Each structure stands twice: as structure tokens, then as C-alpha cells.
Amino acid sequence: MIRHIFQLVWNKKRSNALLFLEIFFAFAILFLVLTWVTRNLRLFSTPLGFETENTWIVHLDFYDAEDTLAASATKVRLREELLALPQIEAASYGGDVSPFSGSIWSTNNDNNGFMIQTHLVFADEHYKDAARLKLVQGRWFDETDRDARYKPVVISKKLYDESFEGRNLQDSVYTIDGENKIVGVVDHYKYHGDFSPEYNVTFFYEPSSAIDMPNLHLLLAPGTPVAFEEEVNRIVADVTGKSDFTIEHLQKSRDQAARSVWVPMISMLSICGFLVLNVALGLFGVLWYNISKRRAEVGLRRTLGASRTEVSLQFVGEIMIVSLLALLLGAVFAVQLPLMGVLEGEIEAFDYYVAMGVGAAFIIGLVLLCTFYPSQEAGRLQPAIVLHEE
């Protein structure tokens, strides 16, 4: 039966070649787009690890301050005055690398005898509460860290798993950026956005009063009205005597960062959907036409005793063979990407294989759907009528 169908396919190789090409390219496009979508969804599924709702960041700048001591005092006073408001639950100063800003500060070394690769984020002792970070080990920074002999750091769980698993954190000093003592491990900190990979992160301690901690994170009580922002703006302006600061709504920035992935992803998927629909309709049309050309053949087979299902199966089988061959060729090409580790680090083998599976399954489903009706019709042909026509 299968051999027989192969023969039939081979006999019509010229018209099947086009079909073959069409399915091959449909798979290729579907594979590429789905790889990218799978990667994005995989990244989307891990938590951000910090609070964005009801969080504002006041972006200040103290770098041109002439009297740094006075500026430090101003910073501390500003924090206290804002914290005194009932609407503000927590306030913390952070370094220039703030969430969703796209800034990165990274370092890597193997000074400890093993590789450490990490992003650097500067935070004060209040950041854990302001961002609602979840600690899985140890503690967050506190006042005593100010004059610690070795700079205390908190690392993310990802960095812990990658470089510190099974090592002693309690009594050891590691070189990350200078000599550091690891005091805690946080669960997640995916600060580039929902669709960003989770990088290794190390928090370095800086006190709130430091000049190079310009961004004031505020955690608001739920249900704070938008109008409250004007009051915050006024207080910041009064205390600092500045006007060139902005207040960022962290949730908005998060949505925006996510939107810059959602929009192209959805447009790519709809373009892909259209292409596939186009192919499906074409397939349907060609099949319909081919079957109507082969009415006599069907009539003959039916008179010789073939059942309806056998006739239908033959048509489905023919198209299936062509599609499977095209998919096989597509898979041979596609599997090279994970095997050669193309874009390793950005895209994992998992993404490629999921995309291959989903793409192939989708195309097979589509082909079945498109062949179903025309081949049913073929099965229903009455031998007496079609043979009479001839």
C-alpha cells in the first residue's frame, strides 16, 4: 500500500515538487518564528523577583553637587520626609542601574579558582523592603555593613547555583569586585524585563547617603491616588531644590519593556498565521482540483472492489507522504541549529526542539484538515456516474 502510494507520488513528481517546496518553506518559517516565541515564553514564565506595582522611582542626580556632605544630608532628609507620609510604605536609594533602564554593569573573573560572571547592582539596606525581594539564604544588608571589613554582597540564586553551590559562604571571602563577603542569596532578580533572560546578579551595598545612589525607590500603599504624585514631586523639589528630576512608574516601564516584545511577537505570529492559512487554502484548492481530474481513476478503483475509506485513504496518503518528506528535509536543516549551538546563551536547544515539534505537528494537522473533505468527496463518488462521464 505504502509502496504503491510512493509510486503514485513519484509519477507526479513535477506537480508534487511544488507542493513539497511549499510545505518545506512553510515549516521553515514556522520553525523560526516558533523558536523565537518559545524562547520568549520560556523567559516570560520565570518570575521577576521584585515588586513593580505601586512602585515609583524618583530619578535624581547629585553628581554636580559641590558640597557632597550637604547633598548626603539632603538625601537622607528627603527619604525621611517621604517616609513620614502614610502613603509611602518603604523608600530606598539605588544606583544608576535601575530596573528596565537597559543599563548593565557586569564583571567576570576567575580569581577564586572558579569562574564568576555577574551583573552588578548597587542597593542600600532598605531595598529588600522597597522591592519586596525574597531571600532564600542569609540576610539582607543592614547598618552594620557600613564599616564591614570586606564589602558585603547579596547574590542571586542563579549565581549561587552556577558558581557557589556547595561552597562555604559563612566564613569565606570571595573576590567578585574587590574582596567580598556573601551575606545572603535572593530568589530572583530579572531586572531587564519579563522577556529578558535572568542574568546572574550581585547586589553591592552602598549606604543611602552615598552620592552615587541617585534613584529613590518608593513603595506606595495600595490604592494611592495618582494625584499623590504631585505632592511627592513638590516635596522632592522643596527638599532638594532641584527641578530636573522625573518620577518613573515602575509598572509602566515594565509594561513598556514587555510591549516591545509582545508587539513584534504578535505581528510575527499573525503574519505566520496568514502564511499558513494561505498555504492551507492553496493546498485545499489544488487537492480539490486534482481529485476532480482523477474521477475516472476513482471510479475504476471502486468498481474493482476498493471501499470508500480505501479511496479516501489513498488521497490522504499521497499528500501525507509528500508533506512528511518535506517535513523530514526541514527537520534535517532545523536540527542543525541546536546541534551546532547557534545563538547559544540566547536560545536554548529546548526552544528549537519545541518549535520543531509544534511546527511539524501544526503542519501535519493542517494537511490532514485540508485533505479530509476533498478525499471524503472522492470516496463518495459513484462509480457508475464517473465512469459514464468518461
Next chain:
Amino acid sequence: MFSSYFKLAIKVLGRHRFFTFISLFGISFTLMILMVTTSFLETELGSHPPLTEKDRMVLLPRLIMKQMVTDTTWSVDTTMLDGQPAYDSTFTVGKKRQNSYSSSSLSYSFLDRYMRDIPGAEAHSFFCSDTQFDIFINGKKLNFKTLYSDATYWEIFDFKFLAGRPFQPSEVERQVQVAVLSRKAAVDYFGTTEQVVGRSIEMDGKQLEVIGIVEQPSNSKDYVTSEVYLPLTLMSGSALTETGFHGPFAAVFLAESPQARATIVESIRQKADRIPLPNPEDYNKLELMPATVIGLYAYYMMPVQDDPEGALQMFTLVAIGLMLLFILLPTLNLINLNISRAMERSAEIGVRKAFGAHSGSILAQLVFENVVLTFLGGILGWLFALALIYLVNDSQVLGDTQLQFNTAVFLYSLLICLVFGILSGLLPAYRMSKLHIVNAIKFNNL
């Protein structure tokens, strides 16, 4: 002759409605997407105010400092020579390697000192486009992006003034507190664009007099898109006096002609080699990154470090590649359908050939019919494209970018239709025209 082809084409289309629907669906959606893409590229990269002279501009958005070190390796070989150890040491100087790297926009003092007299530049302007202010008005927060510039900025970028005028060199020099607003900013702040000139806006602790209102640029380039435009002398703090090389500024140079841009790019690059670095122990190599408007656009889209020309090449390749891949499927599909449809007409073609028609004229007829079909699809696609552009603009999916559908896009679309029609009609038509008369007539009952 073509009118009879045309009539025939319409007749054929009416014969198999379902097939016609499938073909038209494919064609119109393909063309719609191509048209929207063209419209996008035209909006982002075409010559519109304020970038009408974009082909004469060279931008300088970035300054790069590197520390290059040479690796030197000592190796000592010990050999036994006559029972005595002998030492043979070699000293190899390796390749230059980059050690530290720092890349950012430029400082005003650097531009002022080194970038005022670039050979080949007719005009130049320095500006700073990364300041923002929160303004509260009637309990509503407005976030205004502010661009500080000198007066020549307005000569290089031909903004369309809805009212008023740009600021003058003398106003920049005397630190006159004036502002030019974008239409959106005027509407947000004053509720109208009528009679706003002369009124004042409170920003950065200053009362600024509005002297002009400009039309919003339709694209998303940060060196022209802003809400408020101010004279650069109004910048607070030490932004203008800071002596480091890195700062918040960028520069634009206007060449006499598009060809003359190469001179500017070259002289900026050469100049970088002659400028002494302030702290050679940290950084010993200075690079400037001049870029054309399109080059800079590609630079922001492509992961190519400090090389706008390389980025542009990559961008072009990727864009063409994606386009081809995208056109390929609908074309294949259409070819497939066309072959089936044309086969049906083999009797008709056989008869025409029997009466002496050339293969060439059969080919022409079938391709022509397909082009008619494509243009029908093109009209539909054009309507869909207009609707989609309206939706995209309305929902502001692309941020500030407002897609346009102008004559240029229309002409491109016509060209796309024609190419698509010929491409997808050629193979089936060729096959049919090569059909043998006897076979063509035999296998089909008329």
C-alpha cells in the same frame, strides 16, 4: 489585443469563484503586508520634514575610548648543552588587545573645542536630547522630553512651524528664556495650539516664553523628536563647562551634497587620531563614530558595535532576506494554483496554438491575466493596508511613529504588484505555452 486579454481574464476569474477567492486572498494579504512594510520604511527613512536633507547629514552620536595593550610573552627554554643547562629566552610582542572600553555621547566642551571646523561641512549643530521634566498642570502629570540645541539646529533640520519662529543665535547667547514646543506638547499644556505663542510655560523652575510651535516629526528618531526645544545655554549645572570627553551631547553636520558626506566622515575619523586623551593611563585610543541618518537607524536595530556602516549592510541583508522568505510562500502557492487552473484551459490553448498562435503570445496572455489578478488583489491589499495603517497609528503601537501612505509608497506598491504578478505567473504560463497541441486538445473535452 490587451483588451480582449483583459475580458478573457475577467471571464476566467468568474468561472471558479472559489479558486479566485483563494488567489485573491493570498495576493491581497501579501501585498497588504508588503505595503505596510514599505510605508513603515518610508516613514522611518524617507525625506520628510524635519529630515528633508537627511541625505546630506552626518551625525556624531558617540565617542569611544579604549585602552589598547600589547601582550608580551617571555618564554625561557632550558636545554642541556655539554652537560650544562643553557637558557634560551624569547620575547614575543603579541597583537594589540582591547583592555577597557567606554562608549557614550559627547560633552559640549569636546565638541566646541574639536568639532567646529570639519572640512566639507556647510553647517553644524550641537544638541543634547536626553533630558526629561515632569510638569504638573491641573493635577495631571506631563512628562516632557527636552532637547537643548544651538540656533543652527533649526537650519539643518527643517521643522515645519505651525506658529511662531525658532530661537536666534543672539537669544542662545544671551540665555533668553524662550522655548519651542511640539504640537503635542502645546495641546497637552495649553489645551490648544491657537495663540500659544507669547504665553509662558513653567519648567525647570523657569518661566519660558513660547516663541514657536512645530509639527511633530512622524518618526521616532531621538535627535529630532522632543516635546520642548530650548536654547542650550539654559542647561542647568555644569553641562556646558564639564571638561571630560563624555557628556550628553551629539552633533550633526550638513554636507554640501550627499557625496560630500564621505569627506566629513573621513575627516572626523582622522581628527580622532590627533586629539590627545586627557588620561592616557586609563584610555589611550579615541574613536569617534560618525553615522549617516540611515546608518544610525540600522545601528540601533542591529547588534553591531560602533560600526553604523556594518550595521546598515547587515540591516539591508536581513530586511531583503526576510522579504524574500516572506514573498516566497505566497508565490509558490500562487504558482501551484495557477498551474492547476491553467491546466484546465489546455484545450483552449491547444486550439489557439492550432490556429497559429506563438508560444510567446500564449505566455504573454497568461502572464497578463495573472497581472490583472494581482492588480485586483493589489487594490484589495491597498484598502486593507490603509485600514491597518489607520489602526496602527490610532493605537500608537509604534510609539511616536505615525505611518504615512504617500505617493512614493503608492508607486512602490504598484511596482511590488507588478513584480509579484509576473513572478507568480511566469512558470505556469511557461509550462502551458510549451504544451504540445495534440496533447493539449486530446486530454480535454471542450
